[in-house]
Amino acid sequence: MIDTLLAIVRSGTPLIYVTLAAVLAQRAGIWHLGLEGLMIAGACAAVIGAKQTGSAAGGILFAIVVCTAGSALLWFTIEKLRANPIIAGLGLTGLGLGGTDLAVQAIYGSEAAIASPVGLPQIAAAGGESISTLVAAMPLVVAATWFLVRRTRFGLHLTASGEHPRAARAVGIRPGRVRLIALVLGGVLCALGGTELALGSLQIFSVDMTAGRGFMAFAAGIFGAGNPLGATAAALFFAAVDYLGIRAQLVLGENAPRQLILMLPYLATVAGVWLSTWLQRGRSGGPVSAELRDY
Amino acid sequence: VNDRVVAVARAAAFVIAALLGCAVIVQIAGYSGIAMLGGIADGTFLAPNALAHTVRWCVPLFLTATGVVVAFRFGYFNIGAQGQLYLGAIGAAFIADRCAGLPPVLLVPLAIAAGIAGGALWALWPGWLRVASGTDEVITTLMGNFIAGLVLVYVTTGPLKDPSGTGQLAAGREIEAAYRLSVSSGVSPVLIALAVAGGAVVWWFLDRTAFGVLGTLNGRNPVMVAWQGASAARIGIAAFAISGGMAGLAGALEVLGPDGRLVSGFAPTIGFTAVLIALVGGLSIAGTAVAALFFGGLMASSLYLPVVAGLPAAAIDLINAAIALLVTARSWPRWLRLHRAAE
Numbered sequence: 001m002i003d004t005l006l007a008i009v010r011s012g013t014p015l016i017y018v019t020l021a022a023v024l025a026q027r028a029g030i031w032h033l034g035l036e037g038l039m040i041a042g043a044c045a046a047v048i049g050a051k052q053t054g055s056a057a058g059g060i061l062f063a064i065v066v067c068t069a070g071s072a073l074l075w076f077t078i079e080k081l082r083a084n085p086i087i088a089g090l091g092l093t094g095l096g097l098g099g100t101d102l103a104v105q106a107i108y109g110s111e112a113a114i115a116s117p118v119g120l121p122q123i124a125a126a127g128g129e130s131i132s133t134l135v136a137a138m139p140l141v142v143a144a145t146w147f148l149v150r151r152t153r154f155g156l157h158l159t160a161s162g163e164h165p166r167a168a169r170a171v172g173i174r175p176g177r178v179r180l181i182a183l184v185l186g187g188v189l190c191a192l193g194g195t196e197l198a199l200g201s202l203q204i205f206s207v208d209m210t211a212g213r214g215f216m217a218f219a220a221g222i223f224g225a226g227n228p229l230g231a232t233a234a235a236l237f238f239a240a241v242d243y244l245g246i247r248a249q250l251v252l253g254e255n256a257p258r259q260l261i262l263m264l265p266y267l268a269t270v271a272g273v274w275l276s277t278w279l280q281r282g283r284s285g286g287p288v289s290a291e292l293r294d295y
Numbered sequence: 296v297n298d299r300v301v302a303v304a305r306a307a308a309f310v311i312a313a314l315l316g317c318a319v320i321v322q323i324a325g326y327s328g329i330a331m332l333g334g335i336a337d338g339t340f341l342a343p344n345a346l347a348h349t350v351r352w353c354v355p356l357f358l359t360a361t362g363v364v365v366a367f368r369f370g371y372f373n374i375g376a377q378g379q380l381y382l383g384a385i386g387a388a389f390i391a392d393r394c395a396g397l398p399p400v401l402l403v404p405l406a407i408a409a410g411i412a413g414g415a416l417w418a419l420w421p422g423w424l425r426v427a428s429g430t431d432e433v434i435t436t437l438m439g440n441f442i443a444g445l446v447l448v449y450v451t452t453g454p455l456k457d458p459s460g461t462g463q464l465a466a467g468r469e470i471e472a473a474y475r476l477s478v479s480s481g482v483s484p485v486l487i488a489l490a491v492a493g494g495a496v497v498w499w500f501l502d503r504t505a506f507g508v509l510g511t512l513n514g515r516n517p518v519m520v521a522w523q524g525a526s527a528a529r530i531g532i533a534a535f536a537i538s539g540g541m542a543g544l545a546g547a548l549e550v551l552g553p554d555g556r557l558v559s560g561f562a563p564t565i566g567f568t569a570v571l572i573a574l575v576g577g578l579s580i581a582g583t584a585v586a587a588l589f590f591g592g593l594m595a596s597s598l599y600l601p602v603v604a605g606l607p608a609a610a611i612d613l614i615n616a617a618i619a620l621l622v623t624a625r626s627w628p629r630w631l632r633l634h635r636a637a638e
Contacts, residue, residue: 031433033433033437073620074620077620077621077624081621081624081625082624082625083620083621083622083623083624083625084623086372086374086433087570087574087619087622087623088619088620088623090374090567090570090619091616091617091618091619091620091621091622092616092620093616094567094612094613094615094616094619095613095616095617095620097612097616098609098610098611098612098613098615098616099320099609099613099616101607101609101612102321102324102607102609102610102613103324105607105609106324106325106326106607212438212441215434215437215438218434219434219438222431222434259445259446259448259449260445260449262445263441263442263445266438266441266442266445267438267442269434269438270424270434270435270438270439273430273431273434273435274424274428274430274435277428277429277430277431278428278430
């Protein structure tokens, strides 16, 4: 039992970090579909950084630099060029997926996967298992994010900027700047998620390795209605579905309906978004104002 | 200045900016940016047969993009064209496989109809979720793409698998030459005529029927349309069904035309590119046709780049992504504006 839970938490940790980034963006009133691109960029940068510097810390640092730069670029196009957030976010995702593909081929020749000589430091956990430092730090980061959005002045400004930018401006908040901070913090979280994905246990980066996790994180943010704890629970649910699918495949062997099992996380995401809409029915106002949807 | 001229100039400026920006990135990555631009020009129209390849990719891109235009104009963010295209291809391949033996005049229209139906059905479930419960269509159509990709893998390794095929390639049976709309990897007058007809029907529907105009109004101001007594559910379902149907038609033509068989994971970037084409084309059918030619050229040249410029095909993805980042921009910061009134 304990090793099952540990396995779910371990495989869900990259998703949870990115989900927290989704929550910050959602609270700031931005539908962040660039998470997929930031996550893959973070994973790729972590492996390149670790390979070049020979240390996991170098990998994390490089991932943070790349992801915050990507976040700042998205902020510039949405806030300064007034681009549609959904299309611009998809563009950022395309930049991440195409850019990492190009980077891997440019630096290491035509390989689809690159391995890192170092991984994240491991910590002993219950049941003789070991977990990476980023998995161990994950509950603290979740708690810190919850504290930031629910118990600090900045969190209040963030929510105000997302829900009613004009009212926020009227009381002296600068929504544009608040959004920049939220997106850059989200970039750091995506970097951590990408790093854990690439260096947590496998120590490898392969093209397209995120496989839609960034979009799932976005859905988990919707599922959690902008609450970091609820969104984390949703991300853990997606991770559990994923894990059970892999277990089923191991148990059933050749007879397993492979494609159906691979579909499960995506189906769970659809079900989750539908459920959250159904639960929030009748409550006034969604997390996103209609004005952000038009163009 | 005429509004339309400004819109065209703006779209062209974004595309050129994205091309130049990517040339710089490619240069930094250690390749030759000039060679990339040259390779794109080669692959689009300069090299022998390049123009045929451009038109070959233009057909599915244009048809899919007209569907995106319908959804976006009606106010629904259907970004699941890729999945709808796959289901359309599966529908057409299923008819071609199971009804083989029918005369071509019967089978081909039937397969095309099955393709349209497959795409429309795959768009209907996100549409129904949106209309019935308000479930956001952005995430459901996006997830639908991943699910449809797996359905395609299942179909090409299971029910429709080519029994003579080796284990390597997951693909359906080759479609008999009599049912094909073009020879392999080419275009044909039939395909071009079908694309033009499809575009004309969508144009007529959007701009010349009352329902199309009502839907466009709904995209601009849903509250007003609701107050006029129109059924938002009907408009929503129609938007998804037509949009998915056009993507399905494109998928069916891929199977019956250039591909000649159902292949797992074929043309994986058409859906996303179609969204860009619709936006670059300013959500008009004429603009979409012009944009589809350009993006068709980009897609054709992605096959040339590795050969001509020694560049990975990912460079084309990068160009598309950069265009996506910029295409919906509505204002420039003051320091980038030529003069104040440019806004």
